[in-house]
Amino acid sequence: MIDRRTALIGSLAAAGMGLSGKGTAQTAPPHIAGDDVPAWPQPVETIDLWPDGAPGMPANPPTESVEERSEDSAINDRAVDNITVPRMAVFKPWRPNGASMLIMPGGGYVRVVIDREGYEMxxxxxxxxFTCFVLFYRLPDQGWAAGPDVALSDAQRAMRLIRHRAADYAIDPARVCAMGFSAGGHLCADLATRFDAKTYDAIDDADTLSARPKVAAPIYPVMTMKRPFAHEGSRTALIGKNADEKLETAHSPxxxxxxxxxxxxxxxxxxxPSVPVENTLMFRAALKAKGVPVETHLFEHGxxxxxxxxxxxxxxxxxxxxLLNWARTHEVLI
Structure with a gap:
């Protein structure tokens, strides 16, 4: 007999085997020194977003660190902080279907989780x-010149790079999708609503391409920066504790x-208990008001x-x- 957790681990491990092959690793994925046997298959390829370094570096750049928070040796739950080299970890399928997904994990804009909302998905x-790209984005409260737009800069650049390198991964550039969780859900929704906002200066041909996702999936997202439904930790990290109404509006997707x-x-x-469901309901209402197609699932427990x-x-x-069934209705899966 196989319990559900064992079955899930086996399924994900099989998917991870599809990562083998020639990699083009640049900066290594976030990792803990000495952790040579993580519980889950790890990516073997990464893509640095900015070839000459991320723009607007703080005067005193932070030092990247990774913390393992899991108490179960069979499951990782790592989080990375102080990201100065934003990058994507690449997950290749056995048989590419042409669709791709940019995945933005959460972490309250004070860290980026690695496993639960990144590698496992x-x-x-x-x-x-799907060919998947897990985004490790810069955090907005660490002195970057772009301030509250720094994570969006990374998400826009990531979308453009995926399209620019579509032929390398057997990807259809018209079927590049985006998904995010919690604060990463805010980033996903920010990308969906402000994909064409100018948040950085173009550096190469990739930046001539669109950053608009084919579809977007913000999952239990932080959304509004306005109280009483704002997630206070994310709000403080993104726009500051005493942000005015104009700043709140600018960063509420x-x-x-x-x-x-x-x-x-x-x-x-x-x-x-952390991000009120009203965040999703407010976004749904805004999408409906603009005639944007939206599917919403609310669960009693989770x-x-x-x-x-x-x-x-x-x-x-x-x-x-x-999600997959819905994606088929929007021609993500052909």
Whole structure:
């Protein structure tokens, strides 16, 4: 007999095997020194976003660090802080279906989680034919010149690089999608609503390409920066504790939806104790008001940060399959 967790681990490990092959690693993925046997398959290829270094470097650049938070040796739960070399970890499928997914993990804009909302999701999607790119983006409270737009700069650049290198990965540049969780869900929604905002100066031909996702999936997202429904930790890290209304509006994706915002898939648990479900409901209402296609799934139980592993066996555990079925209706899967 195989329990559900063992089955999930086996499934993801099989997907991870698709990472083998010639890599073009630049800066290594975030890792803990001496951790030579992580619980999950690891990416073997990365793409640095900025060939000459990230723009607007702080006067005193932080030093990247990784913390392992899991107490279970069978499962990693790492988080990376102080990112100065934003990059993507690449997960290749056995049989590419032409679709790709930029994955933006959460972490409250004070860290970026690696496994639960990054590698595990990428491996699951890779098993289903997606080429996935897990984004390790810069954090807005660490002195970067772009300030609150620094993570969006990385997300825009990542989307353009994926399209620029589409032929290298057997990707259809018209089917590049975006997904994010929690604060990464905010970044995903920010990308969906402000993909064409000028947040950095173009540096090469990749920057002539669109940063608009084919579809976007903010999962239990931080959304509004306005109280009382703002997630205080993310709000403080992104725009500061005493931000005025203008700054709140500029960085609340629900206030910035446009007619050309891509179709969105939304998912949230009603019992989320950290990010109120109203964040998703406000974004849904804004999308509907602009006539943007949207599918919304609200679950009674799930809490916050459930990703896949925390809702195995619960109704909320069906959300990844619901996402794929919805994606088919928008010609992501052909």
């Amino acid at each position: 990428a491996q699951w999607l890779a098993e289903r034919g 629900d206030m910035n939806v446009k007619d050309n915002t891509p179709p969105c898939f939304l998912c949230h648990a009603e019992d989320d 809490g916050h940060g459930f990703a896949m592993r925390r809702v195995i066996g619960k109704p909320a555990g069906r959300w990844p399959e619901l």
